[in-house]
Amino acid sequence: MFTELNNLLNTAPDRAEQGKLTLLCDAKTDGSFLVNHFLSFYLKANCKVCFVALIQSFSHYNIVGQKLGVSLTTARECGQLVFLEGLKSSVDVFFQAQEEPHPLQFLRETNAGNLQPLYEFVREALKPVDNRGAAWRCPVLLVDDLSVLLSLGMGAVAVLDFIHYCRATVCWELKGNVVALVHDSGDAEDEENDILLNGLSHQSHLILRAEGLATGFCRDVHGQLRILWRRPSQPTAQRDQSLTYQYKIQDKSVSFFAKGMSPAVL
Amino acid sequence: MAAVATGGMGAESSGSMVAAAGKSNVTSFQRRGTRASGTDSGGPRLVSIAGTRPSVRNGQLLVSTGLPALDQLLGGGLAVGTVLLIEEDKYNIYSPLLFKYFLAEGIINGHTLLVASAKEDPADILQELPAPLIEENSKKEFDKDEGNCKTLESNIKMKIAWRYQLLPKMEQVKPTSSSRFGHYYDASKRIPQELIEASKWHGFFLPEKISSPLKVEPCSLTLGYIMLLQFIQNIIYEEGFDGSNPQKKQKNILRIGIQNLGSPLWGDDICCTENCDNSHSLTKFLYVLRGLLRNSLSACIITMPTHLIQNKGVIARVTNLSDTVVGLESFIGSERETNPLYKDYHGLIHIRQIPRLNNLICDESDVKDLAFKLKRKLFTIE
Numbered sequence: 001m002f003t004e005l006n007n008l009l010n011t012a013p014d015r016a017e018q019g020k021l022t023l024l025c026d027a028k029t030d031g032s033f034l035v036n037h038f039l040s041f042y043l044k045a046n047c048k049v050c051f052v053a054l055i056q057s058f059s060h061y062n063i064v065g066q067k068l069g070v071s072l073t074t075a076r077e078c079g080q081l082v083f084l085e086g087l088k089s090s091v092d093v094f095f096q097a098q099e100e101p102h103p104l105q106f107l108r109e110t111n112a113g114n115l116q117p118l119y120e121f122v123r124e125a126l127k128p129v130d131n132r133g134a135a136w137r138c139p140v141l142l143v144d145d146l147s148v149l150l151s152l153g154m155g156a157v158a159v160l161d162f163i164h165y166c167r168a169t170v171c172w173e174l175k176g177n178v179v180a181l182v183h184d185s186g187d188a189e190d191e192e193n194d195i196l197l198n199g200l201s202h203q204s205h206l207i208l209r210a211e212g213l214a215t216g217f218c219r220d221v222h223g224q225l226r227i228l229w230r231r232p233s234q235p236t237a238q239r240d241q242s243l244t245y246q247y248k249i250q251d252k253s254v255s256f257f258a259k260g261m262s263p264a265v266l
Numbered sequence: 267m268a269a270v271a272t273g274g275m276g277a278e279s280s281g282s283m284v285a286a287a288g289k290s291n292v293t294s295f296q297r298r299g300t301r302a303s304g305t306d307s308g309g310p311r312l313v314s315i316a317g318t319r320p321s322v323r324n325g326q327l328l329v330s331t332g333l334p335a336l337d338q339l340l341g342g343g344l345a346v347g348t349v350l351l352i353e354e355d356k357y358n359i360y361s362p363l364l365f366k367y368f369l370a371e372g373i374i375n376g377h378t379l380l381v382a383s384a385k386e387d388p389a390d391i392l393q394e395l396p397a398p399l400i401e402e403n404s405k406k407e408f409d410k411d412e413g414n415c416k417t418l419e420s421n422i423k424m425k426i427a428w429r430y431q432l433l434p435k436m437e438q439v440k441p442t443s444s445s446r447f448g449h450y451y452d453a454s455k456r457i458p459q460e461l462i463e464a465s466k467w468h469g470f471f472l473p474e475k476i477s478s479p480l481k482v483e484p485c486s487l488t489l490g491y492i493m494l495l496q497f498i499q500n501i502i503y504e505e506g507f508d509g510s511n512p513q514k515k516q517k518n519i520l521r522i523g524i525q526n527l528g529s530p531l532w533g534d535d536i537c538c539t540e541n542c543d544n545s546h547s548l549t550k551f552l553y554v555l556r557g558l559l560r561n562s563l564s565a566c567i568i569t570m571p572t573h574l575i576q577n578k579g580v581i582a583r584v585t586n587l588s589d590t591v592v593g594l595e596s597f598i599g600s601e602r603e604t605n606p607l608y609k610d611y612h613g614l615i616h617i618r619q620i621p622r623l624n625n626l627i628c629d630e631s632d633v634k635d636l637a638f639k640l641k642r643k644l645f646t647i648e
Binding site: 030032033036055057059060063064067086087088089090091094095107147148150151152153183185186187188189190191192193222249250251252254 | 495496499546549550553554556557558560561577578579581582583586587622623624625626627
């Protein structure tokens with residue numbers, strides 16, 4: 001969890017908003033630090049988290065999590081975190097026929113499969129438990145990242161449907177949050193990915209967009225972050241407010257500063 | 267990442283040590299790392315597999331790419347359990363060299379090799395590996411090695427002798443052990459025949475495999491990819507590279523090399539049309555391959571003719587699904603050949619992606635514009 005980013009977003013673990021869809025997006029840079037931020041943020045906020053991790057292994061997230069002050073192992077043991085490790089499951093699904101439908105069942109299917117098993121998995125993971133119902137605050141679904149689903153043969157519409165179902169269940173029914181990362185392919189002309197990105201940008205409440213610098217590689221500035229709020233409840237003057245900051249990733253934190261105000265320059 | 271924290275991946279002593287380090291926080295990780303590369307006696311125990319060393323930055327086990335200059339650019343080497351993707355140059359002249367350096371480095375260190383190709387017979391590829399250049403001080407020992415090999419005359423005994431000779435060197439202090447990690451090769455000479463015979467390797471030659479009838483259940487992958495995945499999975503499980511079944515013998519690294527992946531020879535049509543039916547074949551293959559690698563003691567090099575792929579979106583997805591991506595661009599046939607600025611070089615090397623493992627930041631070098639040249643013997647990057 002990066003305190004500076006919390007300040008920019010005007011939030012803190014003890015007053016996390018509910019019922020929001022946050023879209024994380026990266027173009028020409030790596031936006032995974034945002035995923036790690038939200039993972040540790042919601043674990044600290046005492047939320048029940050379902051993490052669909054398709055791009056890295058558990059130990060990677062665990063070690064980064066430790067740097068940010070949360071232990072994924074403990075969270076998983078006490079039931080706060082439900083972790084779906086895509087890389088590991090893909091091997092199991094691919095080489096052995098499963099008896100019951102696996103969340104990533106579509107890997108085996110010949111024609112374009114559907115994401116229903118994955119949605120069932122999320123719903124099952126986040127559904128409130130009666131006996132200890134008050135233990136966790138709100139459920140959160142975190143996906144890293146949705147672009148991988150496209151690479152695995154899903155259509156953009158199938159992924160959008162999946163997110164729509166998750167939104168209806170998690171955000172509306174359970175008053176929780178959904179956070180998802182999508183790569184922006186930029187000039188690579190990946191049509192499916194563009195459909196997915198535009199579709200999600202249209203429905204999300206908050207968009208965090210990490211971009212590489214237009215001027216190229218720089219040692220002291222790793223990129224810039226654009227924050228776009230889409231809050232209908234606010235007066236019109238403040239709606240659709242967009243802010244841009246530059247950032248530098250450090251070993252355990254990220255420092256943000258206004259454009260051109262890098263400490264190295266000043 | 268998987269390779270470190272699953273435990274039991276290194277030899278027993280180092281496995282527990284690494285696992286302990288994984289549980290504590292970063293600072294201890296770094297302390298152990300620096301100690302390992304220092305002169306402390308406890309350090310070298312971490313390096314239990316020949317030709318590997320732990321990364322100072324993230325505790326990840328690294329192997330050399332066979333090109334010390336490239337190792338340096340990639341933050342010390344290639345992490346075990348990750349994929350290195352080489353984007354081939356236009357006429358495919360320089361990328362096979364990197365491919366062969368990687369394999370030759372494996373032979374020198376006694377690693378098991380897995381060579382997959384749709385074009386050349388893997389046995390022929392091995393014959394053409396470059397010969398290692400031995401530094402003066404270790405030359406004597408090396409000659410002794412070869413002397414031993416000749417007198418024993420048996421492959422198995424030869425391998426034991428070869429490994430045995432390596433062991434004491436690993437326990438020496440930094441200067442010698444780091445010279446064991448990464449070698450220089452003479453591209454004009456071929457690797458000594460006895461080294462190839464002593465090494466353990468598996469070959470996957472697509473035309474050979476495809477002629478043998480095999481029942482494969484229908485899947486959305488191209489047939490060649492399914493067979494290769496099953497082949498790799500078999501080797502990993504049978505020889506215990508997955509670390510799940512602890513074996514008595516010494517742990518070893520599996521080096522996987524896949525040549526010209528995605529080319530029409532693999533039965534893939536992404537090079538031919540922009541909107542093809544099985545455009546997800548390649549990305550699915552890479553995803554499952556990555557899953558296999560993350561849970562095993564192996565490193566993989568893939569060369570891919572990305573300039574042939576018609577759909578740019580596929581390239582972006584492939585990049586996202588591999589860990590390290592290095593692009594080669596040769597000057598042959600381009601305007602730059604006549605540019606006086608580049609007259610000493612043969613091409614440009616682009617570091618496109620460096621993985622972030624167990625870390626928020628990656629080991630990025632400060633320079634991004636690099637050129638390479640192939641001297642008579644050496645491949646250099648500047």
